[in-house]
Amino acid sequence: MDLMTAALNFVVPPASLVMLTFAWPTLTFINTCEWIYNTFFTSEDMENKVIVITGASSGIGEQISYEYAKRRANLVLIARRENRLRGISENARRLGARHVLIMAADxxxxxxxxxxxxxxxxxxxxxxxxxxxxxxxxxxxxxxATDSSVFPILMDINFWGNVYPTYVALPYLRQNSGRIIVNASVENWLPLPRMSLYSAAKSALVNFYETLRFEVKDDVGITVATHGWIGTEMTRGKFMVEEGAEMQWKEEREVHVSGGPVEEFAKLIVSGACRGDPYVKYPSWYDIFFPIQGLCTESLVLDISVSFDKWWTEKNLLHWDWKATSRDIS
Structure with missing residues (x-):
């Protein structure tokens, strides 16, 4: 058995790569046909549908609200900053939302x-x-990290902040063959320096929803949206966490930060959810790192991550510090 396992370890990876190479054109053609069919023939009409959006006071949540508003849906916007939700609700109404409710909640x-x-x-x-x-x-x-109290906060928001709304809403989603949309990140499988806790939380989150797919079967759809670097409020150093700790730029909090357009990502998420896509990825070229990670040596993967971290640091995108503040996130 040990000899057979050793042989399989040697043969299966390159054989799988060869098979994937030959199958790639066919799979791409099939996926394209499915995308065209779902886009033009089976896309869900969202007019008068009820959409609950958490974290709606800024960033991706805000832009997703606007995308559903354009489709004339009814919106329920959830965040802790109710004052921010008021302005967003007015914008959503102007864009076409039928009704908009706002609620402050954690x-x-x-x-x-x-x-x-x-x-x-x-x-x-x-x-x-x-x-x-x-x-x-x-x-x-x-x-x-000089304040370990932020550790459970990061896990709570990124993991339990998805699980609890899902747990409560699931019976009602089943009644209407509804859908859950998840804001994940490429860091759930692509390890990058300085993101250990965030990556761990997102990994747990994605695995939770992948398991939930099997449990809910076809009763409730699940769309996992995975993104790379996105230019949101978080990346601009404008968010605060629990009492006692804040992560912000060592330089100016208003420093210019480049990132993928959050509006484009939000549009992809809503379009994908309406088509019933199980995954939405932005940008999609990040996928190439997945087979590279599995096939390359540990040292090469580490070199890639370190090089990426060095480039990012030189762009002044990763200089954070801690200081006392109050809590104020979506």
Whole structure:
């Protein structure tokens, strides 16, 4: 058995790569045909559908709200910054949203999640899409952290902040063959320096939803949206965490930060969710790193990650520090 295992370890990886090379054109053709069919013939009409969006006060959540508004959906916008939600709700109405409810709530508290889902049901009588976008990133080396109290906060927001709304909304989503949309990240499988806790939380999140697919079967759809570097409020150093700790730029908080256009990513997410896509990826070329990671040596993968970290640092995108502040995130 040991000899057979050793032989398989040697033969299977290159054989699989050869098979994938020959199958790639056919798979690409099939995927393209499915995309065309789903886009023009089976895309879900969102008019009068009820969409619950968490983390809607900024960034990806805000832009997703506008995309659903253009499709004339009914919106329920959830965040802790109610003052921000008021302006976003007005924008959404101007873009075409039929009705917009705003609620201040904390997605890491099950009671808050139960409250906003129950209020949605009481007002609209249904939930069609649950969009989980509340997220919190970091860019510090693990051993450089001076306040470990932020560790559970990062895990709570990025993991439990998705699980609790899903847990409460799932029975209502089943009634309407609804869909859950998840804001994930390429770091869930591509390790990069300075993102250890964020990557761990996103990995747990993606594995949770991949398992949930099997449990809900065809009753509820799940779209996992994976992104690389996105120019959101988080990347501009404007977010705050729990009482006692803040991560922000060592330089100016208003420093210019480049990143992928969040509007484009939001449009891809909503279009993919309406088509029933299981995955939305932005940018899609990140996928090439997945087979590279599996086939290359550990030292090469490490060199790639370190080189990327060095480039990012030189662009002044990763200089963060800690200081006391109050809590203020989506």
């Amino acid at each position: 997605v890491v508290k099950e009671d808050d999640c139960r409250r906003f889902i129950n209020e949605t049901i009481n007002y609209f009588g249904r939930v069609d899409h649950l969009v989980n976008t509340a997220s919190l990133g970091h860019t510090f080396y693990f051993e450089e």
